Amino acid sequence: MERYLKPTAFFDYNQPQLKTWVEAQLGGVPEEPLEQIKALYLSVRDNISYNPYVFRTAPNTFSASYALETGESYCIPKAVLLGAAARSIGIPSRLGLADVRNHLSSPRLIEWLQSDIFRMHGFIELYLNGKWLKATPAFNRQLCELMNVEPLEFDGLHDSIFQEYTESGEAHMEYVNDHGLFEDVPHAFIVAGVRNAYPHLFPDSGEESALNGSLEKDLG
Incomplete structure (x- = not known):
């Protein structure tokens, strides 16, 4: 389990700002x-x-520290932030990657990706009470x-993964491909997968094609 507890350049809970943040979140929380x-x-x-x-x-x-610093991110860095925080309090964590089909994505996002398949969706697995549990902190309450x-x-007892259906019964999220579990962020693997899936986002310059905005604004 030691490898799932150590800090890395991605699970960087040894950074002062991340240490301070963890302490602040745990203020008043039982030491359990x-x-x-x-x-x-x-x-x-x-x-x-x-x-x-x-x-x-x-x-x-x-x-993790970059997600914390910017205050907004997507599924992988958010999962890594939770995993880094977990490691900092002695809970082993590892990153999971999968491809998902989002039936409720915004038209603008689908147009940007030219697909309703989201490659390299990230979640975190946490080792609690003798077993690995999935946790998916991607979508904030407002979204x-x-x-x-x-x-x-996430109750710490059961897996927490994207819902298959909305409250009204519409199709929401479908897992279509599993890329496995990783003790650290496989950066080159993720970038290669995204480049292969969405080559139009990477012009000849090699720089990714950025798009300003947010999903909340798309849906609001």
């Missing part, structure tokens, strides 16, 4: 791992806004309200 990780999960889910348009290929943008889905909860 289950209660602490539930508090950290909610903080990452709701206080770091989900925004796929901020995706960049630079390695530092995948780190979930706009999409008419319940925000994902």
